[in-house]
Amino acid sequence: MNEKKPFVYTYTSPERKxxxxxxxxxxxxxxxxxxxxxxxxxxxxxxxxxxxxxLACVLSWQLYIPGIICGLLGIAGMAAAPALYNGxxx
Numbered sequence: 001m002n003e004k005k006p007f008v009y010t011y012t013s014p015e016r017k018x019x020x021x022x023x024x025x026x027x028x029x030x031x032x033x034x035x036x037x038x039x040x041x042x043x044x045x046x047x048x049x050x051x052x053x054x055l056a057c058v059l060s061w062q063l064y065i066p067g068i069i070c071g072l073l074g075i076a077g078m079a080a081a082p083a084l085y086n087g088x089x090x
Contacts, residue, residue: 033089040085047077 051074057067 036085036088039088040081043084044078044081047074047081050074050077 050070054067054069054071054074057063057070059067061067
């Protein structure tokens with residue numbers, strides 16, 4: 001009656017032989033290594049801690065100028081983390 005048939009699609013490319021991998025490394029668009037990931041995570045973590053230090057300076061210790069400077073540097077570091085990761089992973 002109303003049988004559901006699975007959709008099957010096979011792709012062949014004249015440039016690539018069967019069984020050849022699509023990409024073989026970061027230089028050809030594959031996965032980046034672990035080193036850029038670790039560097040970006042550590043950068044973001046340090047930026048978050050710097051932001052938290054600035055927050056503590058302003059709210060707890062009434063050190064407004066150093067707190068605002070630390071907070072702005074932390075925000076800038078957190079905003080730069082994705083761009084730094086993209087640069088490091090190339």
